[in-house]
Every structure is written in C-alpha cells, then in structure tokens.
Amino acid sequence: MPIAPAIVVKRKLTWFAVTCSGIALLVACGALLYMETEASDVASAYSLSNVAQMLGAQSRYALSAKNPVLANDLFNTLSTVPAIAAAALYTDDGRVLASYLRNQNEAPVPPSPRADGLQKDSLFLTLTTPIGLDEKRMGSLYIRSDRSSLLRHVKEFLAVMLVVLLISSLVIFRIFSRLQRRIFNPILQLARTISLVSKDRNYTVRAYKQAGDELGELTDGFNAMLGQIQQRDATLEKARFELENRMQDRTSKLELEIAERTSLEQERSHV
DSSP states (O other), X not given: OOOOHHHHHHHHHHHHHHHHHHHHHHHHHHHHHHHHHHHHHHHHHHHHHHHHHHHHHHHHHHHHHTOHHHHHHHHGGGGGOTTOOEEEEEETTSOEEEEEESSTTSOOOOSSOOOSEEEEOSSEXXXXXXXXXXXXXEEEEEEEEEOHHHHHHHHHHHHHHHHHHHHHHHHHHHHHHHXXXXXXXXXXXXXXXXXXXXXXXXXXXXXXXXXXSHHHHHHHHHHHHHHHHHHHHHHHHHHHHHXXXXXXXXXXXXXXXXXXXXXXXXXXXXX
C-alpha cells in the first residue's frame, strides 16, 4: 500500500526537527564544556600563580646562597598542595638547585628552565616565573600541575551530556509528535477526502474542519469547492433530464404524426 505524501512529509519534518534539536543541544553542550574547561584552567592558573609567588618569595634566600638542602626542605612542603605535581628551582646558570615530584611516576622536571610564562597542553599546566631581587634575576621557578582531575571531570560531563542529549531528544520527539497531530491530522483528513472524491467522484462528502486557523480556512475552501461542483452537477443533471423529456416528447409527437400520415396515405390508396 503506497504511503500518503502527507505521512512522508510528516516523517521528514519529525526527523528534521529532532536532528536540528540534537545539533543545537550538541553545540550548546560543547560550548558549555569549553567554558567549563576554560574556567577550570583559569582557576588552576590562578592557583599556580599564587603558589609561585609564595614559593618564589621563600626561595630567594636559598637561591642566593645556592643551598640545595634548604631549597629541598622548602619544596617538600609542596606535598601538602595536592594540585602540584612537580616543581623545580633553577639557578641563574640553568642548574637545577631543588626539585619536587609528587610521586615517582610523574614526568621528570625539565633539566633547564623553560621560557617564562604559562603553558598548557592536553596533560599538564605549567608555569615558569623568574625569581630576582632588586631587579636582578637570581634564577627561575618551575611549577606543574596535571589536568587529570579536569579530564575526569570532562569525561563525567560528556557522560552526563550524552544522557541529557538522549532524554532531550526523546522529549523533543514526543513534544513535536504532539504538535504534529494538531498540524498534520487536518492535512491527512483533507488528503483522504481528496482521495475519496477523486476516486469515486463523490462530491457529497465534506472534509471535517478541526481548527479555525489557516488549515481550517483551507478546509472551508475545499468544502465550498465541493459544494459548487455538486451544485453544478445537479444543474447539469436537471438540464439533461429536461432535455431528455423534451426529446422524448418531440419523438412521441413525431411518431404520432408519422402514424397519422401513414393512415391518411393508406385511406387515399383505397379510394
């Protein structure tokens, strides 16, 4: 059985609405994830900067004296800061004076100071800042925090986003299906009426008006057209009936005249 065009359009519009809504939700969730990641990086960078300022101020004496024992004792206090994965204190000639690793599985600190500033990659957030006294550079401080907690947060966010996306798609599908009933049911009913009229040539049927909107006006117009056609057919049928009666009367009169003439001719022939 062929599928009605209105049903095909309904299915296309349903999937179009669900697809567009899904894309919009993905874009919104992606933007939210990006903003959350950037906010987390900003907070981590601010925390690193505060730790660097505090540690740099306390490291000036050990750096000026180039005392690795004092510097290592100071760096061991970083174990109380879980966000710090590694740190290093460099002298002005680039030698590592002291270093700190949260555990032995951590990536080692670089052998020489990197360029000053904040650097970010997929795994780490690092900050290298100069340490000086009276505008004289004495060395550099390197601090690194891993982004594992952020990556775990991203994975959790993606899982929640997937669940929200599925639930939202189902809700949107249900809502759009309900809305479609108000839009497509009148169209489907009108399409069935059109099919019935075109198949049986029955102009007495009428489409049911379900709303007072544009579809209702379309239904009224279609019913008015059916009424005009029905009236035209009734007029034509009446004219045909009257014409047949006239033709029958004329035929009867003609037959009567022929019979009378035949009778007169027969009488004349006997005389």
